[in-house]
Amino acid sequence: MKTQKTWFITGASRGFGLEITKAVLASGDRVVGTVRSKAAELSAHFNNDPDLLVITMDVTNEQQIKAAVQQAVDQFAQVDQFAQIDILINNAGYGLLSGVEEATNEEVKQNYEVNVFGTLNVIRAVLPFMREKKSGHVINISSVGGLGAYIGWGLYGSTKFAIEGITEALAMEVAPLGIFATVVAPGFFRTNFLDESSLISSAQIIPDYAETVGAMRKFAAKVNYQQPGDPEKLAKAFVALGNSENPPVHLPLGKDSLERFRSKTAAFEKDVADWFDTITGTDHDDVKTNKPE
Structure with missing residues (x-):
């Protein structure tokens, strides 16, 4: 019989x-789903499924997060004394389409507040319960833009680069405690990410960037809902990841994400080969370095 997990x-x-x-509910597991507003609508969407607890929570509000996590643990413990938060999916976030120079300090800070500090807020609230049980899986959602930069997405991508690094370190820190950490980097999927509900464009537009960032703005509008990735298949991949006994630290999803990673590493290796003597020439003379073939 399947052991019911709580996500x-x-x-x-x-x-x-x-x-x-x-996908998680269809698999037979429980879900604590957080929303910023209209919790009743999400519950109704799933016909008030008893395995779904919807909680209003803002990832930038630490007190709300702590209260939400405690509510989740307490409520499911009433039906299962062994219930805990088994899998955390840090999904909340939004995009910022802007040239590096164009965005204001406030626009960048707010993007970091949600995408990076919001993720950290939730991790800090959930990990004490996972540490107590000596089990759990933290899954942070990054982006193909967190593997390699794109014109117009450098600032948003930098928040996802941060998530990549945070997760790498976290995975090493919690491994001895019986906890896993994975960072998932989806490519371009056919969701509402490019809608105004999930994407903000900088208020300032500098004409000198018309051929680069401006072209990206036009491209983003054109390809909305034409992206190659299937969100339903992505969701099934998350269920498989959550049920894995040996999950990876990094999981790119989509052929485009994998190609972006491979092209970046190939370009990086070429830079290393071209600049090998300069790179290694900064060491002390008594440090031996083997030059690659």
């Missing part, structure tokens, strides 16, 4: 969060 999913009302919630 804590932020940003569960739309996009990846909604699709993952559907």
